[in-house]
Amino acid sequence: MDNNLAFVLVLNFMIFYVIIKEKLYKKRLLRYETVRILFRLDIKIINYFLKFVNKNMYKEFNFKYMKILKSFFVIFFMFCLSACSISKATISSDGGLNYDANSANNINNMSKEQNLNQDILKEYSQAEFETNMGNFVVEFYNDEMPITVSNFLNLAKSGYYDGVKFHRVMENFMIQSGDPLTKDDAKKVLWGTGGPGYSIPDEFIEGLSNVRGTIAMANSGSNTGGSQFFINVVDNTYLDFDKEPLTSQHPVFGQVVEGMDVVDNISKVKTDATIPVKDVVIEKINLK
Secondary structure, three states: OOHHHHHHHHHHHHHHHHHHHOOHHHOOOOOHHHHHHHHHHHHHHHHHHHHHHOHHHHHHOOHHHHHHHHHHHHHHHHHHHHHHOOOOOOOOOOOOOOOOOOOOOEOOOOOHHHHOOHHHHHOOOEEEEEEEOEEEEEEEOOOOOHHHHHHHHHHHHOOOOOOEEOOEEEOOOEEEEOOHHHHOHHHHHHOOOOEOOOOEOOOOOOOOOOOOOEEEEOOOOOOOEOOOEEEEOOOOHHHOOOOOOOOOOOOEEEEEEEOHHHHHHHHOOOEEOOEEOOOOEEEEEEEO
16 A cells, blocks of 8 residues: 555544544434535545645545545445434434434524413414415314424414525425524535424324325434424325334324425425525415
């Protein structure tokens, strides 16, 4: 092994060591764009070092080392997948609906007690989502899911969701939103990790299933829901608490009753990985 290759391998091991030691692989649920960002950062660090510290080595640094780096990232990516499969933040059969509601990436001006006040259930049972692609209306299961619905309604009434983007869109699967960090494009690398700063208990009712048109909670495991939600555009019953493979349990708390065509159109927008190329924004939620 020549010195150039040895240097590249050692530097890569150092980078991977920091990522693993600091558990950075858990910060963003290992989306494909995260792997690309890490790869680009790795290349920049190596090029910078070679160019300004050892110019002779820089001249000899060629494409074969790029191939080696790519191989390392494939290995690292597979490691992270296996590591996350036994942690709370997982990439599971739900296609990445999980997130940590109690992470440091939370924005909320109300307490958990305020948001779980169920008096609001007497006032509202529907919400009209005004988006830049059209409007749709959701009717909530107030009686069956009082905790989940009251949390959503109180957040919506406070303006929490105004300006929030759909940060994960997958055709023939679902559209996901509810992360307050998506209001800030400068925090795009963190989209999908935000929440209200607390979690709520799961409510599971037999018969409420993740079928087309239903709205359900995104979470990172049992009793970890916060503010992120998704709307099913096809039947995804394997996300139910009582159906195989039982690896994902996402409480259903409402149903789209108007404007399902708008939801379908959102699910079909062009994406970079799963983030819409052109922002899809919840401009306002009107409670009814």
